Amino acid sequence: MQIYKRVRFTKNELKQLCEDCDGYVWAALDAKKYAISLGDSYLEDLRDVLLLRRCRLEDVFGIGFDLNTGEIKYISFINRRNPMVGCKGELTPELRENVEDAIHYFFENLPAYQDRHNK
Numbered sequence: 001m002q003i004y005k006r007v008r009f010t011k012n013e014l015k016q017l018c019e020d021c022d023g024y025v026w027a028a029l030d031a032k033k034y035a036i037s038l039g040d041s042y043l044e045d046l047r048d049v050l051l052l053r054r055c056r057l058e059d060v061f062g063i064g065f066d067l068n069t070g071e072i073k074y075i076s077f078i079n080r081r082n083p084m085v086g087c088k089g090e091l092t093p094e095l096r097e098n099v100e101d102a103i104h105y106f107f108e109n110l111p112a113y114q115d116r117h118n119k
Helices: 011-020 043-052 093-107 111-117
Strands: 002-005 024-030 035-039 060-066 072-076
Touching: 002 043, 024 043, 024 093, 035 043, 043 060, 060 093
Parallel strands: none
Antiparallel strands: 002 035, 024 035, 024 060, 060 072
């Protein structure tokens, strides 16, 4: 299963997504264009979905997201040559903020995410 979106997930879509993916999804995220490709595929396949839609490779990052707890896990930087990524593969504060803003945009209707981030 692969889903590509540029608009927020609705509550019904999130409920269905939780059921289909057992509560955990892999995603390739373009934090500049606010585009996301997610599902149970390899991160490289999800990245390719974004690249086919004219996202730039240096803007695409792979993440893991627990839909049950709202926890974000930065699993992989799909392009390690990104200048925004530090030498140890860590996100710079600016890029981390961009990624978290994009995730908030897509998953703001997820109750577990709201509970976790409204504290």
